[in-house]
Amino acid sequence: MHPSSKKYLPIILTLSGIKLLIQCLGNQRYGFHRDELLHLSVSEHLDWGFMEFPPLIALLGKLSYLLFDYALWGVRLFPTLAGVGILILCCLMALELGGKLKAVVLAGVSILSFLPFYRNHTLFQPVAFDQLFWTLGFYFVIKFINSPHKKHLLAVGITLGLGLMTKYTLLVWAFSTCIGLLFYERGRLFRYKWLYLSACLSLVIFLPNVIWQVLHDYPILKHLQALNQYQLDDTDPIAFGMDQLEYPFTLVVSLIGVVTMVADQNLKKYRAIGVAVLVIFTTMWLLHAKAYYVFAIYPALFAAGAVKLEALLTKKPALMYIVSAIVLLPSLYFIPQATPILPIDTYVKYAGLKEEKGRIELTGDYADMFGWEEQVQLVDSVYRSLTPIERQHCVLWAENYGEAGALKILGKKYQLPDPISRHGSFWTWGYGDTKATVWISLGNEKPAIMSVFEEVKLIKTIIHPYAIAEENNIPLYLCRKPKVDIDKWWRDYEAHIFD
Numbered sequence: 251m252h253p254s255s256k257k258y259l260p261i262i263l264t265l266s267g268i269k270l271l272i273q274c275l276g277n278q279r280y281g282f283h284r285d286e287l288l289h290l291s292v293s294e295h296l297d298w299g300f301m302e303f304p305p306l307i308a309l310l311g312k313l314s315y316l317l318f319d320y321a322l323w324g325v326r327l328f329p330t331l332a333g334v335g336i337l338i339l340c341c342l343m344a345l346e347l348g349g350k351l352k353a354v355v356l357a358g359v360s361i362l363s364f365l366p367f368y369r370n371h372t373l374f375q376p377v378a379f380d381q382l383f384w385t386l387g388f389y390f391v392i393k394f395i396n397s398p399h400k401k402h403l404l405a406v407g408i409t410l411g412l413g414l415m416t417k418y419t420l421l422v423w424a425f426s427t428c429i430g431l432l433f434y435e436r437g438r439l440f441r442y443k444w445l446y447l448s449a450c451l452s453l454v455i456f457l458p459n460v461i462w463q464v465l466h467d468y469p470i471l472k473h474l475q476a477l478n479q480y481q482l483d484d485t486d487p488i489a490f491g492m493d494q495l496e497y498p499f500t501l502v503v504s505l506i507g508v509v510t511m512v513a514d515q516n517l518k519k520y521r522a523i524g525v526a527v528l529v530i531f532t533t534m535w536l537l538h539a540k541a542y543y544v545f546a547i548y549p550a551l552f553a554a555g556a557v558k559l560e561a562l563l564t565k566k567p568a569l570m571y572i573v574s575a576i577v578l579l580p581s582l583y584f585i586p587q588a589t590p591i592l593p594i595d596t597y598v599k600y601a602g603l604k605e606e607k608g609r610i611e612l613t614g615d616y617a618d619m620f621g622w623e624e625q626v627q628l629v630d631s632v633y634r635s636l637t638p639i640e641r642q643h644c645v646l647w648a649e650n651y652g653e654a655g656a657l658k659i660l661g662k663k664y665q666l667p668d669p670i671s672r673h674g675s676f677w678t679w680g681y682g683d684t685k686a687t688v689w690i691s692l693g694n695e696k697p698a699i700m701s702v703f704e705e706v707k708l709i710k711t712i713i714h715p716y717a718i719a720e721e722n723n724i725p726l727y728l729c730r731k732p733k734v735d736i737d738k739w740w741r742d743y744e745a746h747i748f749d
Contacts, residue, residue: 258354262341265358266334272362273333276372276589277326280619280716286374287622287655290320292675294658299462301469301675301747306415307376314374320659329378333371336549337361339385343553346392347517349560352570356503356556359574363581364500364552366545368588369615376417377542383413384423384546388523391427392550395434395519400444407448411455418470419543422533423526424452430526434519473748490534493541499577504548507555514558523550590616594716609715609722621717622656625692628726629657630664632690632709645686647729649693651676652721657692672740677747681740691727702739704731 282290292300293311300308310328318324337358344357361367371378387409394402413420431439439445463470494501510517511524527547534544563569586592586600603610611617629646636644646661646669648654654671661669669692670682691699699706707728714722 258341258345258351261351261354262338262358265341265355265362266337269334269337269362270330272585272591273330273368273371273589274323274327275591276368277323277330279590279592280594280616281622282322282325282619282656282659283373283375283615284618284622284650284652284655286325287659288651288674289374289376290315290325291651291655291658295675295679297462298458299466299469301678302473303376303417304415304459305462306379306412307374310379311374320662325374326372329371329374332378332382333367335382336367336371336385339382339389340549340553343389343392343550344556346389346396347520347554347557349553349557352563352567352574353553353556353560356559356570356574356577357553359578360500360503360552360556361549363497363578364545364548365497365581365584365588366542368585370542370545372589373615380413380417380419381546381549383409383416383420385549387413387420387423387427388526388550391431391523392520395522400447403442403444403448404451407451408455410448411452414452414456415459419546422530423546426526426529426533427522429529430522430524432522433525434522475748490539490541494544497581499580500548500552503555503559503577504551505555506558507551507553510554510558511551516561517554517557520554523554527551587613590619605715608713612716612718614718617716617718618652618721621712621714621721622652623660624714625653625712625721625724626656626660626664626666628710628712629690629692630661630666632726632728633664633666636688640688643683643686644688644690645670645682647671647689647691647694648676649673649691649695649698649724653693653724672743672747674747677740677743681736684736687730689729689732691725691729693721693724694727696725696727699727699729702732702734702736703729704733705729 288302289307290311292308293315296305296308296312298305311325314320314325314328318327340357340361341354344353347353349357367381370381387406390402390405390409394406410420410424413423431437508524508527511520512528513524527550530547531544559573560570563573586597590597592600597616598610603612612620633641633644633646644667646657646667648657648669648671651671651673654669654673654676657666657669668679668682670676670680689703696706696708709726709728712722712724712726
């Protein structure tokens with residue numbers, strides 16, 4: 251920690267407290283997102299890897315269960331704390347780069363003003379922790395540049411290893427940072443053995459997941475192929491750049507930051523960070539990545555931009571507070587769009603949404619927080635209508651990981667049996683009771699049902715006024731008498747689990 255950080259501790263804690271308060275207001279609403287339900291589901295099958303992501307999110311999910319019993323606010327406390335950590339690190343980086351009080355304030359305010367972080371630090375997803383490790387990695391690189399000690403390099407190695415156990419995008423960070431470090435003292439660092447020992451430390455931490463990937467025939471490659479086919483191939487490179495322009499005031503601070511670290515003589519020793527950021531952005535752009543993949547570069551840029559603005563306004567220090575206000579105030583109105591701090595009825599009025607055909611079209615993330623509880627209640631009512639013998643040999647079959655996750659996590663309080671699904675990681679956990687006589691199907695369409703069972707009864711078509719479109723008009727069937735070999739039917743689907 252910077253020697254003078256204690257002097258600025260009150261302002262850093264104040265800014266962190268504001269971040270924590272806003273996030274906690276959103277953490278208690280509206281319900282679990284489908285991705286959160288998946289991440290909590292994998293926590294009940296702890297392993298060194300999963301079909302969609304590395305294992306750290308599952309470990310955190312298990313911890314949330316032990317501490318908070320899957321309470322919504324408790325689960326979301328973890329990404330919120332990651333977000334608070336990012337704000338603190340941003341302020342500390344401003345100090346490491348030579349900033350004083352006003353730079354610290356602007357750096358922290360920039361984090362508070364960057365709207366995507368509210369969404370990222372609300373939902374229990376790997377992205378919040380991924381951003382934390384990127385920021386922590388940049389912080390330790392800056393620490394090393396300021397004080398070339400092996401402990402900072404080893405800290406970088408530990409950060410990279412843990413980051414790779416969170417999200418594989420840390421590989422882009424590592425690649426880009428290595429290129430950036432070629433510009434630090436003309437690459438002299440690459441003759442320093444502790445750099446390679448740091449890399450070995452990262453590999454040791456990451457190795458269990460590498461072994462898991464090998465033993466499971468590299469599911470990450472299949473997942474990336476599906477991701478490219480269904481999402482990334484359709485990503486418009488122009489849109490990737492334009493998405494960064496949606497937040498103009500924080501963008502200005504970040505642009506000043508990257509120019510400062512690349513070209514400013516006063517901060518030229520940090521050119522490695524600036525180059526790394528440019529390589530990251532270019533790499534992500536060429537890979538057709540989603541816009542939010544690069545949001546993790548912004549804390550370091552906010553810190554550098556704040557330091558440069560403070561230096562430019564040395565003779566008019568009051569202007570720094572005006573700049574901070576200009577950056578912050580326009581964002582305040584839009585915070586309810588990024589994290590659910592408003593009750594749903596209030597949000598509908600705030601967003602000017604209108605009811606059409608009994609539904610109100612929410613944004614994707616918010617819509618994905620509704621309908622799960624109602625689905626589970628309906629499945630439970632059908633399950634309770636069965637005879638005791640039938641309940642002993644009943645399988646709950648969900649079409650996708652959101653529905654399966656809802657039955658697994660929310661179904662605990664109803665004491666429902668574990669569901670099955672052929673989607674993603676759920677496929678790896680098998681098809682349950684081999685002697686099942688009754689299947690309750692949630693979300694699977696009639697042709698899929700009819701191809702497996704002789705007796706099929708539609709119980710209800712589920713509709714929810716706020717739920718996302720794909721979770722509306724979904725059928726609930728009661729099925730009996732399988733007419734296919736279930737084991738073969740299950741194994742034959744392996745090639746389609748990411749469809």
